[in-house]
Amino acid sequence: MTPPSSLSDANGHRTLTARQMAWYRFSRNPAALIGAAIVVSVVIAALFAPWLAPSPESAGSLVDFRNRHSPPDWDNWMGTDNVGRDIFSRVLFGYQVSLGMVIGVLGVAVPFGVLLGLVAGYFGGWVETVIMRFTDVMLALPPLAMALAITAVLSPNIVNAMIAITLLWWTWHTRLIYRIVKAQMNEDYVEAAKVAGASHTHILFQELLPNCVAAVAVKVSLDAGFVILFGAALSFLGLGAQPPTPDLGTMVSTGSEYLPEFWWQALMPGLAILYAILGFNLLGDGLRDMLDVEL
Amino acid sequence: MLPYLLRRTLSLFFVLFGLAILIFVIARIVPGDPARIALGPLATAQQVAELRADMGLDQPFLAQLGTYLAGLVQGDLGTSLLTSRPVLDDILAALPATVELALFTILLQISLSIPLGVLAAVYRNTWVDTVTRVVSLIGVVTPGFVLAIILQLLASYTVTIFPVTGRIDPSLGFAADVTGLLLVDGLIAGRLDVVGDALRHLILPSLSLAAAGIGQVMRITRAAMIEVAGRDFVEAARAYGIPERVVTFRYMLRVAAVAPLTILGLEFASLIGNAFIVEFVFSWPGIASYGVRTILQKDLNAVIGVVLVSGLFFVVANLIIDILLGFLDPRHRLQLGARD
Numbered sequence: 001m002t003p004p005s006s007l008s009d010a011n012g013h014r015t016l017t018a019r020q021m022a023w024y025r026f027s028r029n030p031a032a033l034i035g036a037a038i039v040v041s042v043v044i045a046a047l048f049a050p051w052l053a054p055s056p057e058s059a060g061s062l063v064d065f066r067n068r069h070s071p072p073d074w075d076n077w078m079g080t081d082n083v084g085r086d087i088f089s090r091v092l093f094g095y096q097v098s099l100g101m102v103i104g105v106l107g108v109a110v111p112f113g114v115l116l117g118l119v120a121g122y123f124g125g126w127v128e129t130v131i132m133r134f135t136d137v138m139l140a141l142p143p144l145a146m147a148l149a150i151t152a153v154l155s156p157n158i159v160n161a162m163i164a165i166t167l168l169w170w171t172w173h174t175r176l177i178y179r180i181v182k183a184q185m186n187e188d189y190v191e192a193a194k195v196a197g198a199s200h201t202h203i204l205f206q207e208l209l210p211n212c213v214a215a216v217a218v219k220v221s222l223d224a225g226f227v228i229l230f231g232a233a234l235s236f237l238g239l240g241a242q243p244p245t246p247d248l249g250t251m252v253s254t255g256s257e258y259l260p261e262f263w264w265q266a267l268m269p270g271l272a273i274l275y276a277i278l279g280f281n282l283l284g285d286g287l288r289d290m291l292d293v294e295l
Numbered sequence: 296m297l298p299y300l301l302r303r304t305l306s307l308f309f310v311l312f313g314l315a316i317l318i319f320v321i322a323r324i325v326p327g328d329p330a331r332i333a334l335g336p337l338a339t340a341q342q343v344a345e346l347r348a349d350m351g352l353d354q355p356f357l358a359q360l361g362t363y364l365a366g367l368v369q370g371d372l373g374t375s376l377l378t379s380r381p382v383l384d385d386i387l388a389a390l391p392a393t394v395e396l397a398l399f400t401i402l403l404q405i406s407l408s409i410p411l412g413v414l415a416a417v418y419r420n421t422w423v424d425t426v427t428r429v430v431s432l433i434g435v436v437t438p439g440f441v442l443a444i445i446l447q448l449l450a451s452y453t454v455t456i457f458p459v460t461g462r463i464d465p466s467l468g469f470a471a472d473v474t475g476l477l478l479v480d481g482l483i484a485g486r487l488d489v490v491g492d493a494l495r496h497l498i499l500p501s502l503s504l505a506a507a508g509i510g511q512v513m514r515i516t517r518a519a520m521i522e523v524a525g526r527d528f529v530e531a532a533r534a535y536g537i538p539e540r541v542v543t544f545r546y547m548l549r550v551a552a553v554a555p556l557t558i559l560g561l562e563f564a565s566l567i568g569n570a571f572i573v574e575f576v577f578s579w580p581g582i583a584s585y586g587v588r589t590i591l592q593k594d595l596n597a598v599i600g601v602v603l604v605s606g607l608f609f610v611v612a613n614l615i616i617d618i619l620l621g622f623l624d625p626r627h628r629l630q631l632g633a634r635d
Contacts (some may be wrong), residue, residue, distance in 0.1 A: 018304070094514070113331045135308070136308055137313050137314075141310075141314060141317075141606060142565060142567070142602070142606050142608075143568065143608045144569060144571055145566045145567075145568045145571065145601065145602045145606070146318075146602065147599075148571060148586065148587070148602075149318055149322075149590065149602045150320070150321060152590035152591070152593065152598055153321050153593070153595065153598070154321075156591075225436065229438050232438060232440075233438060233439075233440065233572055236440050236572065237571065237572065237575060237587055238591060239590065239591075249440075252440065252441065252444065256444055259444065259447060259448065259451070260448055260451040261545075263448050266444050267448065270444055270445070271441070273441060274436060274437050274438065274439055277436045277438070278432075278436045281432070282432075294555075
């Protein structure tokens, strides 16, 4: 798949390898670079929250009534909430919760969805029929209503919210990989591997899977934003993380009780969610252009 | 076409049936006794046992499922624990508010997204394009509830003519009892004050609900228009001296509209599902508000009912879109035929 890595052609002109070409496209795309920068900043905020936060104790159930409802100023960049906790610090810890959710959901849903897609596309026949019909039924379910119902019956907390989102998420990857594998099955290299007597496992994971990586990478980046959105929406309705967990959706929900006077309490965590989603979206779009994949 | 329709309708029942079983199974296998939850910790063991018998919870699981499905076929969704009324009555009472919100939202999406997408394509790589693309990006990445809160803030500080909660000013003393849609019933009754008030109440919730779809459809319209612009028939139309405006709207848009309309259809299908959050923020008395309230109270019959109704809406809307696309694009129709 990778072209030879020589840097000049017969005429001595400098040529670029596929990877260099891709990087060139990415680095000339300002939106993609902004997206990457936002994602990096969110990851750093989450990883180093205990050290970066001006008031790390605000992440828990600290109560400081003297400082409650204080508007954004030099000490509290995003103001303080109804019990006097620093909202900026809570946002940093909130990114830990959000990214934890992304990793938890996609860490299960993507491998599972990809595996089913590979198997369905490769084996065909009744295996394909069973897997793809089931996927179709799952795709026909209204996602938010389903997630709400699942978290509600399982009792609302962050783990159950993640279970609910995971149950609904794998289908998209199954369908994507299924489509790619179906198209690849007619390629010579698959035929060659079969003729050479390669095992099913070898063809599935060594031959077909590498050709799906680009599409999955793009999808995962776009997904990350939507998982954050979904998780925040569930928490906002009181069905995800429970207080005092510094979850962004929960913070918006609690803060909205103090609208419009203490506007920063709902608005700041809301903008923090928007910022993270924006980053993953721009990054995903940039990766799509760079890797030249269609989803 | 006909066999295709039959098969789609059949698979629609299949999906709904699967949905009903799935949600029923999830609701019944979870730990915790629904009767105990409904009565609270102070109820005696005997009261709980009586309610269990009343709800059929003492029956074997399959018998419960059978009873539930048999009731479902007759339109019986059980009784709500929260309101002690039949779930179907509750849902029917809340449905018009949601339908009105959904219809107004899709109207907003169609009338904003496609023209803006065309505009961005016609003036591509100019500031008009840049502005519309930024707006569409913001629409796509802003969570509905964040946008709702921003709009509420704007409404309470600057543009104070838009109310931030409810569906109508109760002091108008108007009950929508013909169709349940305030705009329609207001017009029928000749009460323009009601129509105006209902419109003012509708703007903010439907804008919050519409934004993501507007952004997405705008992007797709723009891409489709640019793609179509390179086709020969466009060049030919121009060569005939057909005015540019006509070429854009009658010739190009007609071909380019298929992709955005598909997405608009999907968007419409998921509107009831997505309305949960927006209704919650704006205290909109619709099915989603009812759903959230009953979910938080673990009122299982009502939860299943709400999910089934939004599922029904979702699959029926998808079916209708498929049929409409068939009329719009003969190739789609041929594909459908070819699959049979």
